[in-house]
Each structure stands twice: as structure tokens, then as C-alpha cells.
Amino acid sequence: MSIAPEQITGLILAGGRGSRMGGVDKGLQNFRGMPLALHALLRLAPQVGSVMINANRNLGAYEAFGAPVWPDALPDYAGPLAGFLTGLEHCETPYLVTVPCDTPLFPEDLVARLADALAQADADIAMVRTGEQVQPVFCLLKSSLVESLVRFTHEGGRKIDRWTAQHRCIEVPFDDESAFFNANTLEELRQLEASHG
Secondary structure (H helix, E strand, O other): OOOOHHHEEEEEEEOOOOHHHOOOOHHHOEEOOEEHHHHHHHHHHHHOOEEEEEEOOOHHHHHOOOOOEEOOOOOOOOOHHHHHHHHHHHOOOOEEEEEEOOOOOOOOOHHHHHHHHHHHHOOOEEEEEEOOEEEEEEEEEEHHHHHHHHHHHHOOOOOHHHHHOOOOEEEEEOOOHHHHOOOOOHHHHHHHHHHOO
């Protein structure tokens, strides 16, 4: 029993401040001649039924990618959970999968593997683990969790792991750590381009 791609909506998380990149809009930084977020979109789209983007500035630039764009429902750049909440509030399928905009080379079977693990474990949330590192922004979750997340964030909660700990979670191991390399700085983005050019 697995989950069909049509039952999953993909969400690109591009709502951060980009503070480690000097305040630039990270998702719009070029990688191989194309914005990072567009790489993520093109990689995610074949794996899901539909895709949307969570962004808080330059909305027109993101809308030009051809997917719906939704700003955070919470004020003040409240972090990835704000993006999760925005995605869940606009999700019309039973499942939502999230990927960050700064990891252009994530696996092409990411969603299928998360979906298989979620279904087999009868879990609420499946997230990537590489080595000892959990990657909570690569996350497949049931869209029915929206009420739980609304409550958590309204009470001031902002930490992903504190919220996910309230639900049945499964960590899905991925061997290729380099596929999850995320470019937090312009220097890291140049390194990524050099190593995968």
C-alpha cells in the first residue's frame, strides 16, 4: 500500500531571510544558469500531483515559475514551520511534501521513498535522515495535521522537532548525503556548482 503522487502536493520552502547569504533571496540565486528554487520545482514536480511555493518577497519572480505562490501565514519570517503551515492551509490533497529551495540536487525518488515509508509505518510524518543528521525540511506529512500545527504555532511554537515529536514520525535513511547539500552562503553555492557543474 503506497501513496499515489496525485495524492501529494509539493511545497518549495523559499520564505527565509537568506541571512547567511547576505540577505539576498536565496531561491532566486542562479545555479547552472537557473534560479535555485526553479531547480527544486523542476525536480519535485514529476514526483507529485501539484506544486506550490512559499515565498515572502519577490513574489512576482516566483510566480513566473508557473506555480502558485503563498507568503507565510505567520509574521516575521517565523522559519520553516511557518512555511509548513502555509502549505498545509493551501493543500488540497491528503499529503504535503516539503523541500527547501536551496538544495537543487535532492533525489528524484525522494517522494516515493518517503511515501512508501510513511504508508508502511502508518506514520503521520516521514522525514529524511542522512547519516546521523535528520533533515526535517525534507518532510512528507498528512495534511490533516494542519489543526495541530495551527495550535502549536499560535502558542508560540517555532521549532520543527518540538512539533513533529507530538506525532508519529519515521526517519527515512538516504545514503547519498551530497544530494542533500544545501547552499546557505554564496560561497557554498559556488562550491556546489563547481562540484556538480
